Amino acid sequence: MSDRRKTKTTPALERRKRNRRAFVRWPLEFDVRLTWGTQSVYCRGYAIAEGGLSLVCEVPLPRETEIEIEYRLPQAAPVIVKGMVRYVEGAHFGLEFLNLGLKDRLALVEHCEKLNPV
Structure with a gap:
């Protein structure tokens, strides 16, 4: 008797299994302003997803700090x-x-898919 549940694994399936991310990340440079407590700093984002963003900042940000994020994607209104801070x-x-x-969230996905189709 054959087992229908057996599937062939492919390199693409293996990569998908290893990817723990809930959302697709888009590589994109954009401006970010962070505010916490009495501090405010401008940084440079380099990747964004529906769940968050990655950035470079010269000011140290303590892990697990709640902050206000203002980001502006190219040709888009600020959000x-x-x-x-998770990483x-x-x-x-x-x-x-x-x-x-x-x-x-929908505007973010639409904007990024136009620039970098997945």
Whole structure:
């Protein structure tokens, strides 16, 4: 008796299994302003997804700090969202969006897919 559940694995399937990310990340350079406490700093984003963004910043950001993120994609209106510092490696940071609304999420995906189709 054959087992229908057996599937052949391909390199693409193996890569997909190893990818733990919930959202596609788009490589894209854009401006970011971060505000926490009484501090405000301008940084440079280099990747964005529906769940957050990656950026380079010369000011140290403490991990697990809640911050206000204002990002502006090329030819788009600025978006302000609450976020959390989740990844810190030197001047590279990963921020998670905490309250990105549906309208802004859809605009982000639409904008990025036009620039870098997946």
